């Protein structure tokens with residue numbers, strides 16, 4: 434019997450399996466038949482690469498980042514941004530798994546039964562037994578359960594690679610957000626352009642909803658991207674690389690008493706205000722592996738105890754409080770129209786650099802994060818301040834207070 438079965442060979446699954454293998458834990462990593470191929474392309478802040486062990490996997494680096502606030506107003510952020518070389522990262526994680534004896538298993542999980550000594554995971558064609566199961570099967574997890582309330586929001590995006598240059602997209606800078614929406618067809622939620630000028634002269638352009646509920650359909654985003662490009666004299670080619678993005682954000686944290694430990698998207702680790710997950714997940718893999726290896730290797734250690742230790746390592750009290758604050762921030766964004774969203778980001782990026790960096794990075798302790806949020810509130814124009822305060826008066830405010838006190 435395996436010590437740990439990791440479900441999923443995305444970034445989370447492979448990082449967890451490699452870290453467990455490196456600690457001498459008998460680990461198997463399960464995913465669909467065939468070579469590991471990740472569909473998404475990952476971006477990250479350059480200053481987050483170190484803790485995530487990503488420094489050697491940079492495909493391209495932009496030394497500065499731009500935020501467009503409409504009407505030609507722009508902020509240049511002195512913060513470098515990178516695109517991660519996903520293929521080399523996947524190869525490296527697979528190689529670390531192989532080197533440490535992690536067993537590769539192919540199949541699709543359909544269910545699991547748990548007993549005191551371990552779990553039996555049912556596959557479409559067979560079963561696997563392990564003392565503990567780590568579910569890293571992404572945003573629609575195979576086994577991890579989460580309550581339906583508070584409800585999630587959804588980041589959706591439609592992206593494509595076009596021939597450059599794209600007027601308005603500066604060649605040497607990553608455009609994090611361009612909120613100008615003049616001349617675009619309607620959308621149920623504000624959208625922005627994310628654009629990465631690539632070294633070969635092409636440009637990756639993506640129309641993105643930071644957060645919507647319900648999810649803004651990809652067709653709406655595609656139509657807006659086409660229209661946005663048309664205003665700049667750029668046509669979306671018929672045959673070009675496309676990216677379709679659907680990321681659930683916020684919502685309830687998974688119940689830490691369940692016998693399966695989640696990791697990555699399956700554990701709700703996505704940043705509820707930005708949709709980012711990669712750097713945080715890779716940085717957390719050693720922490721998770723230490724917790725599981727410690728409990729499973731301890732005389733008298735149990736699968737139940739290991740599951741508790743795993744959840745506690747991923748979601749310590751302060752992180753749970755931060756999640757509640759970010760979730761509140763997400764509820765605020767969900768209520769803003771395009772003009773208010775532009776005003777929000779104008780105020781946000783006018784905060785001291787340490788404040789907006791900390792908020793976007795998910796590295797500030799809850800108390801400091803609350804400080805950033807109150808400084809933003811104080812700096813916002815009066816009309817926006819009323820909007821920001823509204824969610825505090827309803828169930829979201831109650832939820833926030835309850836989470837902060839728990």
Ligand SMILES: Cc1cc2nc3c(=O)[nH]c(=O)nc-3n(C[C@H](O)[C@H](O)[C@H](O)COP(=O)(O)OP(=O)(O)OC[C@H]3O[C@@H](n4cnc5c(N)ncnc54)[C@H](O)[C@@H]3O)c2cc1C
Pocket residue numbers: 440441442443444445446463464465472473474475476477540541542543569570571572574575676677678679680696697698699708709710711712
């Ligand atoms: C298009 C897109 C772009 C993104 N861009 C960024 C970005 O730039 N930066 C960032 O930080 N985040 C980004 N994200 C968010 C997040 O980083 C990704 O969703 C990330 O891939 C999640 O990693 P994961 O390993 O948790 O899940 P996944 O990458 O989804 O991997 C899950 C794996 O589990 C397997 N699996 C699923 N169900 C089963 C089952 N029943 N049995 C066996 N195997 C199963 C799947 O085949 C898959 O291999 C993006 C997401 C998307 C969708």
